[in-house]
Amino acid sequence: MANEQTYLEEVKLAIIDGDDKASAVATRDALQADVDPLAILNDGLMAGADVVGQRFERGIFFLPQLMLTGRALKAAMAIIEPRLQERYAEDGGNKADTGVVVMATVKTDIHDIGKNIVASMLTASGFQVHDLGVDVPIKRIIATAQEVNANLIGCSALLTTSMPFMRDLVDLLVAMGERQRFKVMVGGASVTPEFAEKIGADGTAQNAVKAVQLAQRLIRAQREQIGVSVR
Amino acid sequence: MILSYLDIIDRANNGPYISEDNWDLEKVAMTTMKIVEKYDLAWNPEEIVTDDPGLADTIFDAGLELAQTLGAYSRSTERIIEFEPGELELGMRLMPQTLVMGEGKDARTLYARRIMDERLPLVWAGNPGAPHPEELFVPAVLSWAQEPIVDMITCGTLVEVDGREVRTEDPIEIISTRRELQYLRQILRQVGRPGMGMLAAQSSVSELGDLATAHPDYLRPCDAHLVPMLNELKMDNRNVARAVNSLEYGMRNASLPCVIVGGLGGDAPGSAVVNVASFIISNLTCLSDYHLCHPIHMLHVATTTRSVLWVENIVQQAFARNAPCIIVSDIYPKSGACTRELLYETAANAIVITVSGGHLEGCGSADGNAPNGTGLEARLMGEVGHAVARQGVSLQEANALVLTLLEKYEHVFEMPNGNPGARIDQAYELQTMRPVPQWEQMYKEVKTELREMGLVTLT
Numbered sequence A: 001m002a003n004e005q006t007y008l009e010e011v012k013l014a015i016i017d018g019d020d021k022a023s024a025v026a027t028r029d030a031l032q033a034d035v036d037p038l039a040i041l042n043d044g045l046m047a048g049a050d051v052v053g054q055r056f057e058r059g060i061f062f063l064p065q066l067m068l069t070g071r072a073l074k075a076a077m078a079i080i081e082p083r084l085q086e087r088y089a090e091d092g093g094n095k096a097d098t099g100v101v102v103m104a105t106v107k108t109d110i111h112d113i114g115k116n117i118v119a120s121m122l123t124a125s126g127f128q129v130h131d132l133g134v135d136v137p138i139k140r141i142i143a144t145a146q147e148v149n150a151n152l153i154g155c156s157a158l159l160t161t162s163m164p165f166m167r168d169l170v171d172l173l174v175a176m177g178e179r180q181r182f183k184v185m186v187g188g189a190s191v192t193p194e195f196a197e198k199i200g201a202d203g204t205a206q207n208a209v210k211a212v213q214l215a216q217r218l219i220r221a222q223r224e225q226i227g228v229s230v231r
Numbered sequence B: 001m002i003l004s005y006l007d008i009i010d011r012a013n014n015g016p017y018i019s020e021d022n023w024d025l026e027k028v029a030m031t032t033m034k035i036v037e038k039y040d041l042a043w044n045p046e047e048i049v050t051d052d053p054g055l056a057d058t059i060f061d062a063g064l065e066l067a068q069t070l071g072a073y074s075r076s077t078e079r080i081i082e083f084e085p086g087e088l089e090l091g092m093r094l095m096p097q098t099l100v101m102g103e104g105k106d107a108r109t110l111y112a113r114r115i116m117d118e119r120l121p122l123v124w125a126g127n128p129g130a131p132h133p134e135e136l137f138v139p140a141v142l143s144w145a146q147e148p149i150v151d152m153i154t155c156g157t158l159v160e161v162d163g164r165e166v167r168t169e170d171p172i173e174i175i176s177t178r179r180e181l182q183y184l185r186q187i188l189r190q191v192g193r194p195g196m197g198m199l200a201a202q203s204s205v206s207e208l209g210d211l212a213t214a215h216p217d218y219l220r221p222c223d224a225h226l227v228p229m230l231n232e233l234k235m236d237n238r239n240v241a242r243a244v245n246s247l248e249y250g251m252r253n254a255s256l257p258c259v260i261v262g263g264l265g266g267d268a269p270g271s272a273v274v275n276v277a278s279f280i281i282s283n284l285t286c287l288s289d290y291h292l293c294h295p296i297h298m299l300h301v302a303t304t305t306r307s308v309l310w311v312e313n314i315v316q317q318a319f320a321r322n323a324p325c326i327i328v329s330d331i332y333p334k335s336g337a338c339t340r341e342l343l344y345e346t347a348a349n350a351i352v353i354t355v356s357g358g359h360l361e362g363c364g365s366a367d368g369n370a371p372n373g374t375g376l377e378a379r380l381m382g383e384v385g386h387a388v389a390r391q392g393v394s395l396q397e398a399n400a401l402v403l404t405l406l407e408k409y410e411h412v413f414e415m416p417n418g419n420p421g422a423r424i425d426q427a428y429e430l431q432t433m434r435p436v437p438q439w440e441q442m443y444k445e446v447k448t449e450l451r452e453m454g455l456v457t458l459t
Ligand code: B12
Pocket: A108, A109, A110, A111, A112, A113, A114, A115, A117, A118, A154, A155, A156, A157, A158, A159, A160, A161, A185, A186, A187, A188, A189, A190, A204, A205, A206, A207, A208, A209, A211, A214, B127, B128, B129, B130, B131, B157, B201, B202, B203, B204, B205, B206, B226, B228, B229, B230, B231, B256, B257, B258, B296, B297, B298, B299, B301, B364, B367, B368, B369
């Protein structure tokens, strides 16, 4: 349907432009024209975010564009979310590989550039991200994850002297009997896969693109685990 | 009279509220974007060292306008620290033009350098902040402290003490920072230069370590410590505490805004504008005695990418022409010890810094993220800087040299795991404290190449 294409194109352009007003209007228009909400999500919003992500990786776009796109996505998601839920329900609960993430730079560490990029890219990929900022005590990270019923906890640390707090987080989750409830991913320039494994986290990624892939993988794994345990 | 620091604390407590997100996007990113448009700022990746005084002046004006428009942000109170234009200007007029580092026969005087200054840049050796296991800390620092060309030293951080993991804001931070300083003082005595100046307390991540070492047995008043600014144009009470701590003690404050090129300022020109604004603001918020110029690349970290080299070049020229002050520029190469690329990166960066008006600090080899830095690249950094000044290399000649060197190392930014090279204990014979033969050989070969390229006075 040529008409549907035009609506999707508008949504995509608004996301690439990082224009939150335009993305809200375009999303609403598309919904009113009966375009499938899943198509709006995948072929409009995500397609636009993809372009922005690629331009960022290639050094054509910079952080402000990424942040503006994050805003534009948020505005559109607020409108589309209820319709998506209905749509997922129709499909028998077959949700996309996204979920709720709590992100933070851990206690005593104020390096947030990498964490912000990861958070923006996760948002751009349809995750609902609760970014707690920097220097966040692990208790608060866990409490927020419980409160918002997160699927994933993402911790960032750039200092070898703050990385131990990520281990504390995993240990505390275990002690609280909550380890199975959340997937934990860790990251930062000094974080290696060996470190992630040693502290009992579920994975790490070297950059934001890989972080999104990791998050999607973890969400799938979590859904399978839940599926298995229910059966 | 310059503002009392109490006024700054008052303003941080009482200034207008704004959320951090809005500061980042609405204030810093948007205002910078507008200013870049207004002044029509652009850069040319083939002109890393610029010979365009008008551009340097415009970048300066744009940065001053940004500083006047925005002020600074306190992350602790979520308020804007506002400044009157006159206060910023007074701050600039009072920037030290000379600064003695160290004491006695080992003292050296930093000074505000000019563009193409024929006076030698000072050589500040070390890989600031790079994490080290305890057993590698002394060999690493010794490797550069023993180099005669070195004027001042700095160091990495201790990851563990006595086999115990160091954690920030834990009592062990006090121990690790004091341990760092004990080692440094011991090394200075060992190389026979006990009075040499230092930039240290790198192991102080919170303010704890910094407070614990403000004592003549550790950091002397003739030494320097970091007062970082957060990205972009932000302070927090931790870093305010560092500045306040040295008010009476009199340690040298080094402001450290690590402007992210490709970050909130956008591309290189906007990032240069943010860097200029950060230095102007840091005169007041960090009480800086001198400025550390350390822009980093958003994706590659290193200071040796084209865009970051360009920013270092234009920021130094902007100040040299409009508000002379002491700028020490960091060299943070992508590559680590025992790689030829590390030497090319170091040479290129040293050329840019020296010719455009800075002193040399480095090298934070392997992104400053591993104990893979050695005295040999610090030696090369100094030798190249000295040759550039001695020979009177022009801006255009410097640009040609840098472009040639970029061709030899730029591929490292495409390497998926970087180019970290070898640890200090693999790059040096620790018994003799000499570089291993293949590392020394590489150094000799690269020097020959540099001479052939035109750095004929390279000793
Ligand atoms: C910029 C910077 C700063 C800025 C930070 C500004 C900010 N708002 O973040 C400032 C100047 C404030 C700063 C301060 C300090 N810094 Co600093 N800093 C850096 C630097 C140069 C770059 C970091 C960066 O932003 N990189 C760019 C981003 C995009 O990369 P990234 O963070 O690695 O993130 C990517 C991946 O890691 C991954 N990722 C990140 N998070 C996550 C999370 C998850 C879940 C996943 C999956 C993936 C993921 O994806 C990201 C995107 O691709 C590094 C050097 C380095 N090699 O990293 C030093 C570095 C981290 N700093 C260091 C130090 C020592 C300090 C100070 C202690 C200095 C001092 N003595 O005061 C203070 C610490 C203050 C504190 N309490 O934290 C050391 C750490 C050494 C150590 N012990 O481990 C480093 C390694 C370098 C150095 N030699 O100085 N610093």
